[in-house]
Amino acid sequence: MAHGSGGRISHELIEKVFKTRFSNAxxxxxxxxxxxxxxxxxxxxxxxxxxxVVKPLFFPGGDIGRLAVCGTVNDLAMKGAKALYLSAGFxxxxxxxxxxxxxxxxxxxxxxxxxxxxxxTGDTKVVDKGACDGLFINTSGVGVIPEGVNVSGSLAxxxxxxxLSGTVGDHGAAVINARNNFGLSGSLFSDAAPLNGxxxxxxxxxxxxxxxxxxxxxxxxxxxxxxLQSKVTINIEEEKIPVKQEVKGACEMxxxxxxYVANEGxxxxxxxxxxxxxxxxxxxxxxxxKAAAIIGxxxxxxxxxxxxxxxxxxxxxxxxxxxxxxxxx
Amino acid sequence: MAHGSGGRISHELIEKVFKTRFSNAxxxxxxxxxxxxxxxxxxxxxxxxxxxVVKPLFFPGGDIGRLAVCGTVNDLAMKGAKALYLSAGFxxxxxxxxxxxxxxxxxxxxxxxxxxxxxxTGDTKVVDKGACDGLFINTSGVGVIPEGVNVSGSLAxxxxxxxLSGTVGDHGAAVINARNNFGLSGSLFSDAAPLNGxxxxxxxxxxxxxxxxxxxxxxxxxxxxxxLQSKVTINIEEEKIPVKQEVKGACEMxxxxxxYVANEGxxxxxxxxxxxxxxxxxxxxxxxxKAAAIIGxxxxxxxxxxxxxxxxxxxxxxxxxxxxxxxxx
Numbered sequence: 138m139a140h141g142s143g144g145r146i147s148h149e150l151i152e153k154v155f156k157t158r159f160s161n162a163x164x165x166x167x168x169x170x171x172x173x174x175x176x177x178x179x180x181x182x183x184x185x186x187x188x189x190v191v192k193p194l195f196f197p198g199g200d201i202g203r204l205a206v207c208g209t210v211n212d213l214a215m216k217g218a219k220a221l222y223l224s225a226g227f228x229x230x231x232x233x234x235x236x237x238x239x240x241x242x243x244x245x246x247x248x249x250x251x252x253x254x255x256x257x258t259g260d261t262k263v264v265d266k267g268a269c270d271g272l273f274i275n276t277s278g279v280g281v282i283p284e285g286v287n288v289s290g291s292l293a294x295x296x297x298x299x300x301l302s303g304t305v306g307d308h309g310a311a312v313i314n315a316r317n318n319f320g321l322s323g324s325l326f327s328d329a330a331p332l333n334g335x336x337x338x339x340x341x342x343x344x345x346x347x348x349x350x351x352x353x354x355x356x357x358x359x360x361x362x363x364x365l366q367s368k369v370t371i372n373i374e375e376e377k378i379p380v381k382q383e384v385k386g387a388c389e390m391x392x393x394x395x396x397y398v399a400n401e402g403x404x405x406x407x408x409x410x411x412x413x414x415x416x417x418x419x420x421x422x423x424x425x426x427k428a429a430a431i432i433g434x435x436x437x438x439x440x441x442x443x444x445x446x447x448x449x450x451x452x453x454x455x456x457x458x459x460x461x462x463x464x465x466x
Numbered sequence: 467m468a469h470g471s472g473g474r475i476s477h478e479l480i481e482k483v484f485k486t487r488f489s490n491a492x493x494x495x496x497x498x499x500x501x502x503x504x505x506x507x508x509x510x511x512x513x514x515x516x517x518x519v520v521k522p523l524f525f526p527g528g529d530i531g532r533l534a535v536c537g538t539v540n541d542l543a544m545k546g547a548k549a550l551y552l553s554a555g556f557x558x559x560x561x562x563x564x565x566x567x568x569x570x571x572x573x574x575x576x577x578x579x580x581x582x583x584x585x586x587t588g589d590t591k592v593v594d595k596g597a598c599d600g601l602f603i604n605t606s607g608v609g610v611i612p613e614g615v616n617v618s619g620s621l622a623x624x625x626x627x628x629x630l631s632g633t634v635g636d637h638g639a640a641v642i643n644a645r646n647n648f649g650l651s652g653s654l655f656s657d658a659a660p661l662n663g664x665x666x667x668x669x670x671x672x673x674x675x676x677x678x679x680x681x682x683x684x685x686x687x688x689x690x691x692x693x694l695q696s697k698v699t700i701n702i703e704e705e706k707i708p709v710k711q712e713v714k715g716a717c718e719m720x721x722x723x724x725x726y727v728a729n730e731g732x733x734x735x736x737x738x739x740x741x742x743x744x745x746x747x748x749x750x751x752x753x754x755x756k757a758a759a760i761i762g763x764x765x766x767x768x769x770x771x772x773x774x775x776x777x778x779x780x781x782x783x784x785x786x787x788x789x790x791x792x793x794x795x
Contacts (some may be wrong), residue, residue, distance in 0.1 A: 149588065155588060158575040163551070163586040171586035173551050175610050178507055184608055186553035187589045190597070209748055222492070224515035225780050226604045239483055246487040257492040257500035258482060260516045261476065264793060268599035275555045277606035279506050414785055464593060
């Protein structure tokens, strides 16, 4: 299971099995969406894919359909792209309720409208009973990267500020609570949302080096990915990271660290210090950026993430090791 | 099961559940790849997706990896596009053999090289034991449609010639034989192959109205789709349709009609009569078009497909109704 967790073991699988075999300059960029040229056009396109296997299919704040649209729109937005077109591939278990499928399709249509994208191509496969767990959805996405925009996990430089758009752990806590019927307070909601509007406004407000959404593996794992890609040390301060009280409580009960729990409507931006306040003030004008905060900074040093705790001590924040939360998206 | 067969019931599901909800001008084109504009560029891109759930994963002539690359490359090629980039999304069952995964990845890399495309972005999800049947792969693809190229299932006009690139039924017969250990003659091989080279040469040789690869539902179902999209009658002649002797034999034993059995390396081209011989002679220079033949013509009339049998009688060839061959791709 750990191979699909988004953590270190999952990184190793991807490196060992896929990257060696499929290796090419575009794949090797290592961002969530590939940046591709179309012939000798002036602009570049962003192209990304994700499969969604979340369990349960419906949870407070979202469902597999909303997730499938938002997740892929967000991967495009995190390359600085204007998201344009989505594909939708459905793998459906024989006997799956048509009514449920319609609810999921409704949710996808609503999320696509919210994000301003079009689902332009699709595919449906039905497999025999027991050959899949109800419903899996793949969405792929195409967007256009405006001229002059250049964001990548590899572009963080010492001195940059690290901005987080809001509270962490909401999505993972809501799904785990729904899956296990823990019946924790009714106030756990997934944050699944399309970030393209927010990201677009930020790109207009100032220079941005890195955009990344901390999904599987959470904030800690995503920051480690950036530290590795950019070969820098990232320092963050625990007291500056917003976590909802109810998420904190749920994580304590479940033995989870909110810094490792998946988000589906949050972004990390790494920006030059001098642009950080300007970008932050634009973010706070958007509902999805209301709680945005500068949580740390980039320093020269070996690729790692250091957390200054509430007590003032510094500890390394490792990449998620194995599988904390399977089938979270 | 019939909902995923590629036949009439599957069409109804797509119409009822998805097309009504996701409706937009690009999706509604109804071809295997959507034709999209990127801003005000001179060219258009083609964008397509397919999930692969074939059982067994390996069969004579191919495997799920080769299929996943070729199928998506072919959907791009059937819009007249030059295939450029693929995504690869893996859903893997916990405990799935790493060695087998590596074999599949090898096969994908080889097929991508053969087709001249790059796998530029990917995703891996591992699900718990029993939640999926070993391995499912989604590939999506992006290509560029050269200026002046305009092919679509909706562009067949009365008088056009119907060209088929080779024998029908090879893929389906090989997979069914492998799945059920029927042990039929060792000469059943899938035709899975990338058609983009052949299609590209054909587009240079003459005017082409329709390109379509007869996959799920076979030649008969694909011709029905074209007849519906173009609102024409398509007449084909049984004696002109090449079928391998061993495929004919296998289909007889299994009670299948080769005209409804899936192909993964064949194309239908509908072209103006006056260009047909020129295009045919170019096709025959390619290994994948060696057995190409004109199998019929387009006439004015209600949307349907008529088959002139060996005995000279005419009978309507309906769209595949339910599920003949589940999990064939």
